[in-house]
Amino acid sequence: MAALHKASSDTFQAELQAFKDPGLAKGLIESIDKLAPACGATLMEVCGTHTVAIARNGIRNLMPTGVRLASGPGCPVCVTSNRDIDTVIALARTPNVTIATFGDMTRVPGSTSSLLAEQASGANVRIVYSPLDALRLAQDDPSREVVFVGVGFETTTPLVAMAIKRADALGLRNFSVFGAHKNMPGALEAIVNDPQLQVDALILPGHVSTIIGADPYRFLAERYGIPGVITGFEPVDVLQGIAMIMRQLHEGRADIEIAYARGVQPQGNPVALAAIEEVFETCEATWRGLGPIPGSGYRIRNRYTRFDAVRKFDPVIEPTRDPKGCRCGDVLRARMAPNECPLFRTACTPENPVGPCMVSSEGSCAAYYRYY
Template identity: 50%
Template structure:
């Protein structure tokens, strides 16, 4: 297969669904740990095409959504300073902090700029030597290497007016935290293929063995998702719990050695707060001591931040897989993409945004289709 369309072939999807239906004999709950996978699932109605015994639970796989409110409020405070040019990817500008967002900071005079790469922010710093330039570095293992490379380049080039506001998180500790929760219903995981393309798979066998859960590395197109579910259900029905790579076209067991070496040089593992979940030990990165001068929190010493989550927002439960978005009372009423209460509604990878965008607005979702995929949204 060479082309994206082939990973959306309805005939191949039907064959995978037939295999899943023939295999499953009892209820199973699977969690996908990637917001991109969640959007594929909801956009193509994959959860409604699966047999009713297979439930897909949406996990904390949206990097914007899990960025803690305290860090967002620090970003807002730094971006408001007249000597600062604050650079970010566009999906962070609408994420609500305590009382405002980056768009509102820009509207009141803050120099907030959308960039498409952290290296763009570094160029802004070179072009504005009399201003402090801050890049908002968020996300999982996928966005951490380019951010690390940018800090490495800034140090190598002697660019002193650039810094990184870091809120990077790691997937394996989140899986461990989910499995340790007393409310956990998850029996298997669809691991994020892009994360594993960077980090490899060596952190997952211990988790699979310790908690007795299959972990299947999965891609992002409809057939990727269905193949991941098929392999997962087969393991569950056989009583197995191993790590399986269903995304070999992108993932090697060792990951990307160059990217991992850059991460080891620039960052060090630290405890990290996840929005709506709390602090997870060893679940994040911060700049190592060699690069501490490029740490925006260290450079600007932002203290006295008082955060306040909207009382009506239940995004924390959504991120933990305890609640489907349309089960929240505020969903689609007081919380919409135009006026979001939480990041899950405004982020392009947020579960609430997926349910709103693809019109999953009602609790009573349509009945699952019969065997035929004719006219299904997978096409």
């Protein structure tokens, strides 16, 4: 059994290494050069992990003249609105409440504070790595209310749904969720309808697509004539996705294609989708930079309403105001590059972030700061 496991691991590592192969990368770069439209093109990488991969591997600098890679709203921490951040801070100030959250969220500035600042002032804020960790906190101390901060796209939403179902099965009364989950297709429709932004094609997210598949993006090609390719995160993955987009542009067609077949099926993950459908329903959500988008968010269904932290505690939320001078909204809409913001590298740094795009490990500003 150990020998079989080692052989399987070695095979996986060999296959993974192929996606970093310099020879394959060179051939794809040559294809991109040959197929690139003479008039240029703007390709948006939707996913924050793609933004980091493109920056870390120098892919932006390898593009032909006139081909622009623009970062989009694919960082879940970054697109969380100030109102939602202020709501989480209000929950942290609620007596006898423990906030359980992913690490990036603690440093995101709200209107006047952050979870990190609240923790320094005495609030009980715990960093967790999954919603099940938050569930265990509630089980271990029934005397305290545990609120999990549910921020993310379709990748994490099924995990939160399963945690709520588990809490229901256990009869837990001291566990709830602040839900700020969002779904990607609605935001993409807002992007392609932005008159100030001309996007010619989309590098579609790999992680989200493992859950939802390719079908929810079809409307982009069919209704708007925007090509899209779902791809992975290794250098060859990204270059292959761009090469496939270039071929579509070269041939004058618009399709939604999968370059990440090892992770994505056209129909997605039926089990994960069923969990989302059972626990959540879609609703309007406010995205930083994009504003309110109908049907782009998830809220907990009435059947599980006792696990909705806002309905449970009805926190008093301070008046919301955006950080002065922060251009995260324009960065998330690809109306400007991070280094075009006047605060970049001066008032706004990873050590002293003004906006969330400099906080998150998937944020465009943090990627530009580190790699450019």
